[in-house]
Amino acid sequence: xxxxxxxxxxxxxxxxxxxxxxxxxxxxxxxxxxxxxxxxxxxxxxxxxxxxxxxxxxxxxxxxxxxxxxxxxxxxxxxxxxxxxxxxxxxxxxxxxxxxxxxxxxxxxxxxxxxxxxxxxxxxxxxxxxxxxxxxxxxxxxxxxxxxxxxxxxxxxxxxxxxxxxxxxxxxxxxxxxxxxxxxxxxxxxxxxxxxxxxxxxxxxxxxxxxxxxxxxxxxxxxxxxxxxxx
Amino acid sequence: xxxxxxxxxxxxxxxxxxxxxxxxxxxxxxxxxxxxxxxxxxxxxxxxxxxxxxxxxxxxxxxxxxxxxxxxxxxxxxxxxxxxxxxxxxxxxxxxxxxxxxxxxxxxxxxxxxxxxxxxxxxxxxxxxxxxxxxxxxxxxxxxxxxxxxxxxxxxxxxxxxxxxxxxxxxxxxxxxxxxxxxxxxxx
Numbered sequence: 001x002x003x004x005x006x007x008x009x010x011x012x013x014x015x016x017x018x019x020x021x022x023x024x025x026x027x028x029x030x031x032x033x034x035x036x037x038x039x040x041x042x043x044x045x046x047x048x049x050x051x052x053x054x055x056x057x058x059x060x061x062x063x064x065x066x067x068x069x070x071x072x073x074x075x076x077x078x079x080x081x082x083x084x085x086x087x088x089x090x091x092x093x094x095x096x097x098x099x100x101x102x103x104x105x106x107x108x109x110x111x112x113x114x115x116x117x118x119x120x121x122x123x124x125x126x127x128x129x130x131x132x133x134x135x136x137x138x139x140x141x142x143x144x145x146x147x148x149x150x151x152x153x154x155x156x157x158x159x160x161x162x163x164x165x166x167x168x169x170x171x172x173x174x175x176x177x178x179x180x181x182x183x184x185x186x187x188x189x190x191x192x193x194x195x196x197x198x199x200x201x202x203x204x205x206x207x208x209x210x211x212x213x214x215x216x217x218x219x220x221x222x223x224x225x226x227x228x229x230x231x
Numbered sequence: 232x233x234x235x236x237x238x239x240x241x242x243x244x245x246x247x248x249x250x251x252x253x254x255x256x257x258x259x260x261x262x263x264x265x266x267x268x269x270x271x272x273x274x275x276x277x278x279x280x281x282x283x284x285x286x287x288x289x290x291x292x293x294x295x296x297x298x299x300x301x302x303x304x305x306x307x308x309x310x311x312x313x314x315x316x317x318x319x320x321x322x323x324x325x326x327x328x329x330x331x332x333x334x335x336x337x338x339x340x341x342x343x344x345x346x347x348x349x350x351x352x353x354x355x356x357x358x359x360x361x362x363x364x365x366x367x368x369x370x371x372x373x374x375x376x377x378x379x380x381x382x383x384x385x386x387x388x389x390x391x392x393x394x395x396x397x398x399x400x401x402x403x404x405x406x407x408x409x410x411x412x413x414x415x416x417x418x419x
Contacts, residue, residue, distance in 0.1 A: 026414065026415065026416060027414070027415040028412065028413070028414050028415075029411075029412070029413040029414075029415075030410075030411070030412055030413075031407070031410075031411040031412075031413070032410055032411075033408075033409075034393060034394075034395075034406070034407035034408045034409055034410075034411045035406075035407045035411055035413075036404075036405070036406055036407070037384075037386075037391070037404075037405035037406075037407065038403070038404060039360070039386055039387060039402065039403045039404075039405065040403045040404070042387060044389075044413070046411070046413070092415075094387060
């Protein structure tokens, strides 16, 4: 009984440690043109120098949430993250635990995913991010474009508000809204979702696209146009 | 083997050589002593300007603010002083606010501007802000601190290293210039 109790405590501690990993990672910022520190209000601003952007890097940070409970047994515990944020200007509000990046913003979420925008607001305590202004997500060979992205980093969810356009070499997807479930490697497209592959087209109120298998799941009133059956 | 009349001239030559050597040695000693005496006189003339182990009180930026600096060696100049091995504190309303130390420095009596060089350390007495640099200027007139070369500032669990730093005298509004690296030691 005692052994089970300590085992439970150990497991709880491990889970807690993993879940706060991302939040507690050491942050290093390189600002080529310096910055301004308001130590009274605990607000710091950093500036780029021409093409040399401000770079924020989280050392030894972990990818949390569903990626950790992924079924793949390898690398299950600690996945070193390449989480890097680059921007022309970066503001860190220590009291509010809030980070704002503006102009030429790129967030490298992990090795396969990055996001670009003109303005990024990051509520770090909630692990929630809002990206606006020419937003774009790059995932493997896919590019997803829209007007705004709400990112729930702990769940690996990126909600792209549209009109949304997603494409790679073979496929293109259009819709009013796209939920990119990075943790489960799928996208749910709604509001007149249309998937096009070669000359073939499928339209439905909601379409789920699985990136690993290229499988498409449509629900509601589905319309299809098949020109090339080999696709 | 030698003739009898050989020894006399030889003895005269040896005695002459000894006499000449003795003369030159005496003359050299006299000259050296004179030089030392001259130096000593000069040194006695300069001694009022130079000082050792001195405590200086320099008026600060506020009415009740002042520096109390312990100087190991120094030299007074017309408008200021050259300082070496400096350690001290800044007091405001008789309470110590900052601790400071550096290897070299100067003080301008007119402007009360303190310029410190080499291994400069400025920190608040509670260690909440620690500034190290190669060159630091404390200007009570413009109420600015300027730090240059190898500047690091530790504050708010943050370690900043930068090329140049400009700040108010409270180290609360800090401008960083040039390539800046910041490490948030406990980013949450």
